[in-house]
Amino acid sequence: MNNQFIPIRLSTLQPDIPLGFLLLLKVNNQYIKYILPEDPIDKPRYENLRSKKVKKVYIQSKDERLYQRFIDKCLNFDENSDVQEMTRVVAGIAADSIESIYAEPDSMYALAHSEKAANSILNATKLNPEVLKELFNLESEDDISINCAICTCSTAIALARYIKLDEELVKNIATASLLCDISLPRLHANYQTFFTKELSDFTEEELQAYKEHPTRSAEFLQSIPGINSIVLGIIANHEEKISGKGFPRGTKKLTMEEKIVSLSNRYALSIIGHKIPKEQVFKDLFINEIGSYDLELMNILKKLLEA
Amino acid sequence: MIDTEILQGFCEETQTLLDQLTEITDEFEETNDVKLLENFGQVIDRIMGAAYTLELQEIGRFCELGKKIGYKASQATDQKLIELAGPILADTTEILQAMVSGLIKKETVPAQEALNAFRDRLRWFLEKFQDIERATTDS
Secondary structure (H helix, E strand, O other): OOOEEEEEEHOOOOOOOOOOOOOEEEEEOOEEEEHHHHHHEHHHHHHHHOOOOOOOEEEEHHHHHHHHHHHHHHHHHHOOOHHHHHHHHHHHHHHHHHHHHHHHHHHHHHHHHHHHHHHHHHHHHHHHOOOHHHOOOOOOOOOOOHHHHHHHHHHHHHHHHHHHOOOOHHHHHHHHHHHHHOOHHOOOOOOOHOOOOOOHHHHHHHHHHHHHHHHHHHHOOOOOOOOOHHHHHHHOOOOOOOOOOOOOOOOOOOOOOHHHHHHHOOOOOOOOHOOOOOHHHHHHHHHHOOOOOOOHHEEEEEHHHHH | OOOOHHHHHHHHHHHHHHHHHHHHHHHHHOOOOOOHHHHHHHHHHHHHHHHOOOOOOHHHHHHHHHHHHHHHHHHHHHHHHHHHHHHHHHHHHHHHHHHHHHHHOOOOOOHHHHHHHHHHHHHHHOOOOOOOOOOOOOO
């Protein structure tokens, strides 16, 4: 054992929670950096190490207290843990990832960041469904576009799980929900205002940028290895409505996953962006948007939020 | 200064016990059987006794902490803590291994900073069992 490193067991690490300390692997008597402090050990990497029978990993002795803090966090990260704390952790992971995506939307890592954020929401909400309710109405200091993305994602997950879609499809839905607006920062300098004002208040230039964003977001991602057509379809169609009055194409033909994200996106924009009370959102939806969104999904969402 | 022959004897005897500890933590990983944690406490207690006899205080103190964790965890009811005890005791075994080897081969001994950090982990973890009074399984 090199004398400045101390062992920890892989089994004590919970995937998808940022570590807060540098994690090292020992390979041929050399210690190599494996996970940086700001990153979590994601599930595939964790499983990969386990499949290779790796039991021990290492930390620097100066990071011992950080490891203890991480374990404390994991010990509390269960179905009995404080829902708001869990929500804060999950939203924090998601916000960090979305920030990275927005900074470099055309980076090949955008998809990986989104999957990381989606997994963190998916795992926490599976562990404790109450977290979803908190995420629906997220109020954090992160900027509005990030909060909207997290709200869209959690709303879409709730709907998809309610109608018992396959979990792999739910993952695609969650991943895509977080990527829908990634082109906005490149399309308009004041894109944050797009989340707070009604379409009728947009200038012509703003409206053009806004109507372009679903297509542009999908274009940013289409060359990334590993991206699939379901994710791209959801992103390209997230502003479409089944009435054909959406944009950019005005198509009426939407898959179930596209309908879910379209409705979730609308809900998030109203709640987070326009700060409309939940009851009022449903009033608007059921009076002004009948025929725009899938009625069954609207009823399910209302039921979920009233529960 | 301890006689080299006695030290050699301690290292050999301790090595056998450390191998047993490794077997126990490996088995615990598979089964989560709390009885194994109690066994761990009994075996490490023997190393502790020998270490204190030879005035190897640092090794003795680590063993003492490991023993307390083993015994207390074996009586705990919090499943998450019980499951965490196994990996932490496995790390303890590894650290002890390096410390014992370091008695003969000085270059393998962990740095004081690493030992302090690890002792801190054991104390931190032991505190989680503060509601369990007995640090042995004697009634």
